[in-house]
Amino acid sequence: MSEPLTYSYYGGSAHRWPPQPRLDGDRYCDVVVIGGGFTGLAAALACAERGFSVILLEKEKIAFGASGRNGGQLIPGLRWTASELEKDFGPERADALFELCWRQNRVKARIQKHNIDCDLKAGHLEAAWTSADFDAMRREAEYLSARFGYQSDVVAKPGMGAHIGSKLYHGGIYDLQGGHFHPINYAIGLGKAALAAGVNILEDCRAFGVEDGVQPVVSALGGAIRASHVILAADSWMSEIWMRDGEPRLGRYTVPIMNYNIATAPLANADTLLPSDAAVADSRFVLNYFRLSADKRLIFGGGERYSQTPPRDIAAFVRPFMAQVFPQIADAKIDYGWGGAVAVTMNRLPHIGRRGNVFYAHGFSGHGALVTTLAGELIAEAMAGTAERFDVLANLPSKPFPGGKWLRRPLATLGLLYYAMKDKLG
Template sequence: MTDPLNHSYYAATAHEWRPRAFEGDLECDVAVIGGGFTGLSAALACAERGFSAILIEREHIGFGASGRNGGQLIPGLRWTASEIEDELGRERADALFDLCWRDNRVKARIAKHGIDCDLKAGHLEAAWTPKDFDAMRHEAEYLANRFNYRTVVVAKGEMSRHIASPLYHGGIHDAAAGHFHPLNYAIGLARAAEAEGVRIWEGEPVRRIVDCSDGSSQIFTERAIVSARYVIDATDSWIGDLEPDLGRYTVPIMNYNVATAPLANADALLPSDAAVADSRFVLNYFRLSADKRLIFGGGERYSQTPPRDIAAFVRPFMADVFPQIADAKIEYGWGGAVAVTMNRLPHIGRRGNVFYAHGFSGHGALVTTLAGELIAEAMAGTAERFDVLANLPSRPFPGGKWLRRPLATLGLLWYALRDRLG
């Protein structure tokens, strides 16, 4: 399928990966649907545990958000650690912190398999308002005192060490966070999975999942039937196409990114080479690529119809942050859907022999790899850590099939308006 949203820097600089051919009817222990971070890490971890695994991808490896995102590796979830403890209690906060802040499975996979994906250290959360900065300072104190997790509070007068922009009122720098080339990471996971014996099919749409009387499942693709003891649905934004009841838990939000031509003043824009995301509800997020381009994401659209000119859509947001490059040449513009849940926490679980993980809400570059590995762990008989994520609170969007998305859009527009009103 020709994808008008994927004129991306990542696709232009991706490592070689030839399409994997269709094979026909097969049997396996685990059938994985979806070739993004969740599906790839799950397939790889299953194979490492001795399961035979087949991964089926409708398009190509990294086609969805895994190959198009901002490349920012931010520990944790969309809720702060203090919010998690306030809402879920101390014991669950401890378990979630160990998994989602301390256990960086992306760095572990990159190191284990020698994945070349331009990994860099450092992330700055930039405060849009003084009130946001006060909240960040309190959270940094909480992380240090409660979990001995050290971040650096950056006052407004010190922000020039990280970013050449006057917009922000301070921030928090996390050296344990970072950024990378997400599509090359996905390709690296795919190569590692194949080396462990995972069979990968691309260009093969799955039409339905059928439960069998013996507890196994059959996956009906466009041209074949795959029989499996277990199924992992890792289709994220497209999960409602296969399992409409799970689709009720997310709505798709369109995000757009650009990459400039290489910039002579790149190091002056972001002197510490940290990735940056600001604290607005409709946030700006940006970083430098390995070849000194600014990769910038800004603005959201609640219609799935993309702007005619993605570069023109994103440029005003970039120019607002960095007026000194307002007229910089933009060489790539792309976009894609982010599956967002009601509370911005991922929706992870199992129904019988079918596991699922979706709704990472724009905060999935790290936790998707973790989710895939925990699914494999649970499948092998140890479900305690999987249950930590599976027991996160969740509820479907109201409104049913026809009103769910319009109602969600109204709520999201209200929060976006609050950004503009300050």
């Protein structure tokens, strides 16, 4: 995606972010971070807080990618449920993952520490598309309560009106640990905190590759940077970064899926649509997700495309999904429409790890607004010599998509289309 973010509601309502310089000549530092989204900014800030000298390279502007284009939904956990994690990995690893990914809220901690103005609101509702989905949600909520003491509200269909002005759903789970925020303003807050901590942020600076030896060298537009450690946090653009042998090795672990969002004009009846002001995501494979902005717009994401070519009219593409959920605003004026790529792994778990002195984190699979900040901080923690918590995420299983350079994406698309068709067939 190359369009400016002012086409999005977030870009149009973002706080001021001063342009940062470009790389001009060769440099040396302790840590080079590639990618100026949530993961990269959090990692750079956490490294600087530990006394490392840090340079962050961003190909465009900070939060230009998925971190500035998402639905702003803060959903605790991972794409797998806690019970699925325990079934596959056993109780000890499930305990460790739960402590990190459900109990930790590093986003809220950063917002409080740096006084970041990003419209943070509490409350997330997972809405059941079918009665079978609601039964599964209820069982999971009971498991979380019994196993971890984690409390959420099971909302039967008659009680859904307290949260959503739609009769489409069969119930849901309301979780006060989740919520929503303005993602670009959160990223700007992290960026300003990073600058204050001494991070050198360079924008309009594409990184081409990494010579990943004992002392890695990053080749970039404007020069080369020699460092003790490199952090790769480019998510959907990871495939553009070659390693020593000239191969974009990490790009094999994800495929990009295009998601699209709209923002209506401010709505007089906004509070009747979402009375509890919760963010909502439903249980379909190709899910709908929506929330209210601070100025009472409905921000709605719906539908996916497996081509990177955006629809000619994003508003027209998303509007039918919005109208299905909220027929009462089917003809509402739409002020913004935007899209972006989500990097998805084969198993929908993030791909996090290290190769020598090169750390990486990507493939958050549409569930990353909370986990990205955590991942960046855990990388800094491991770099400083304490890797136990980092290893909890780094030991998640991962496999590259089959098919090689040319067939990987078409084969993945076929699998995704199968599950999208199951949504339509009920």
